[in-house]
Amino acid sequence: GKNIMAILKIAKMGHPILLQKAKKVDDPTDPKIKTLVNDMLETLDDLGNGVGLAAPQVHVSLQVVIFETVSDDGKEANLITLINPKIDVLTKETSIDWEGCLSVPGLRGQVNRPNKIKYSGLDLKGNKIETIAEGFNARVVQHECDHLFGILYPHRMKDLSSLQFVSEAKHWVNRNE
Ligand code: NI
DSSP states (O other): OOOOOOOOOOOOTTOGGGGSBOBOOSOTTOHHHHHHHHHHHHHHHHHOSOSEEEGGGGTOOBSEEEEEEEOTTSOOEEEEEEEEEEEEEOOSOEEEEEEOOTTSTTEEEEEEEESEEEEEEEOTTSOEEEEEEEHHHHHHHHHHHHTTBTOOHHHHOSOGGGOEEHHHHTTTHHHHO
């Protein structure tokens, strides 16, 4: 049949689905899951300013995330679909960096996270994925997987004084940093 894709509406902070624990996917090969992922990819592409999306952000409380990781030399980007993910932290080292979120539009804030993780889960064929991620990639995966447990990045901020509107901060970035 014809493959019709759809651009989905993004749930914003304040919508209760963003605070729920998402359900595990029973069968990753279910065509409904493939449709969901395709629609999430289409939605992310349409928005053009995100590096990842979690199913609860499109009002579906299932453990599905998509995210972009970048190769070490920064030249290659890969779009990963991860179902029923699990994260193992591999280091005590952490770093603080800026994060934004499509469900918290216009804002950014500094979040402290572990530098190195292993993420595991399933792909759309039901095959096991197991990957080590560091730095920015590790941050993106942790941010997206947090969405499956009702956690938004502002909940992780130790110091809310860095929470700011990007449109305001851009006037000051060279003077402050
Ligand atoms: Ni987010």
